[in-house]
Amino acid sequence: MKAAVLHSENHFIYQDMESFECQNDEVKIKVMAAGICGSDTHKMVSKWKYPLPAIMGHEFSGYVVEKGSDVANVEIGDRVVAIPFLPCHTCEYCKSGVYSLCEDHGMIGSKSYGGFAEYVNLKATNVLPIGNMDFEEAAMIEPLAVALHGVLHIQPRLGDVAAVFGVGTIGMLAIQWLKIAGVKEIIAIDISDEKLAEAKAMGCERTINPLQDNLIEKVHEYTNGLGVDVALECAGSKITQEQCLLITRKKGEIGYLGIAYSNVVLSEQAFENIFRKELTLKGFWNCYSAPFPGEEWTKSIDFILKGRIKLKELISHRFPLEETQKAFDLMINRKETYGKVMIIPNKE
Structure with missing residues (x-):
């Protein structure tokens, strides 16, 4: 099979790779679309670990072209989405159903071969x-599930006013989930006017x-001097x-979905607000719960199929597999404004 193979930081070679036969518990997916995650590009400018x-x-997603003898949950020809996270199922967090916090997980696309290829073998589970x-x-189900994981656990109330910092793909998906959850008003915050127009x-x-505007003054103007609920x-x-x-x-709530790529130093006022305002701070990692992969995934699929989530509008670029390097260069060098960038390994 052909694949876009990473040989060093941001150095991809389009080359032949062996396509392995399915094990008894595996399926082979013909990959039809694979998204580039924001974390992928950060790994290209820091250190590949x-x-x-x-x-x-x-x-990524595609359809099943081969399956092992023990596989019963899908059939050849089925259209499927890949779940890239491989929990160990033995640590205390897995045993408690908190799969996102697994202490010894695998990950398709980093620890093992991923979707920038014509075919991928995956466990049927x-x-x-x-x-x-x-x-x-x-x-886009995986990033949609990431956004939902945050919204489900921040638990916005009907009628809340929310602010979303950063309206890239995750931010735009979080906005849609907040709307579905009943948030009355959303304030989108970004330094790109083009992104704000999309929001x-x-x-x-x-x-x-x-x-362009004083952030705190504007938020107070929009919230009668109170600040946002979420x-x-x-x-x-x-x-x-x-x-x-x-x-x-x-008494407001703050949810952190964005990864920290450098030290965060807080001003005196920011730190004091945590206890003087009795703020609740929550962090959200990955998108998995019990039963695996969790309601974040099953709800995402349901809402997409019911037409409640807009995804196509967020895709800005599509590149064939052989142009994976070009896609990463566009994103890393910010040659133009982009939204979700897709790699298309196979055509229908």
Whole structure:
């Protein structure tokens, strides 16, 4: 099979790789769409921590072309989404059903070969049927589940006012889940006017660009001086990770979904707000619960199939498998504004 093989940081070679036969408990997926995650590009400009050569790609879908003798949950020809997380099932967190916190998990696309290839072998327990769902939409189930994991556990109340920092893919998906959860008003916060316009089109009532307006003053203006009930940090920026603490009302809740890529140093006011306002801070990692892979995945599939979630609108670029390097260069060098970038290993 052909694959985009990573040989060092941001150095991909489109080459032949062996396609292995299925084990008894595995299926072989013909990959039809694979998304590039924001964490993928960060790994290209910092340090790749996993074995090389590697085949990246943990957000992907396709259809089953081969299955092992013990597989009973899917049939050849079924359209499926891949679940990239491989829990150990033996640590105390797995035994408690808190799979996201597994202490010895595997990961397709980093610790083992992923979806930037024509075919991928996966355990049958790591695929879910998607019915007649579009493959590109199905390739976005994993980030959609990540956003839902945060919204489910921050537990917004009907009528809340929420702020979302960073309206990239995760932020835009979180906005949609907040709407479904009954949030009355959402304030989108980003330094890109183009992204803010997209957020407004997605249903955000208010937008703020902190490079142009005083963030705290604007939030107070929009909330009668109280601050927001819920703040979700989806940007992974040390600036926004602090700003959440400055705009949330007393007894408010803050959810951190963005990864920290550098030290976060808090101002005196930001830190004091945690206890003076009795804020609740929650962190959200991955998107898995019991029964594996959890309601984050099954609800995501249900809501997509019912047409309640907009995904196609978030896809900005599509590249064939042989142009994977070009796709990463676009994102890393920010050659142009982009949303979700898809790799298309096979054509229908």
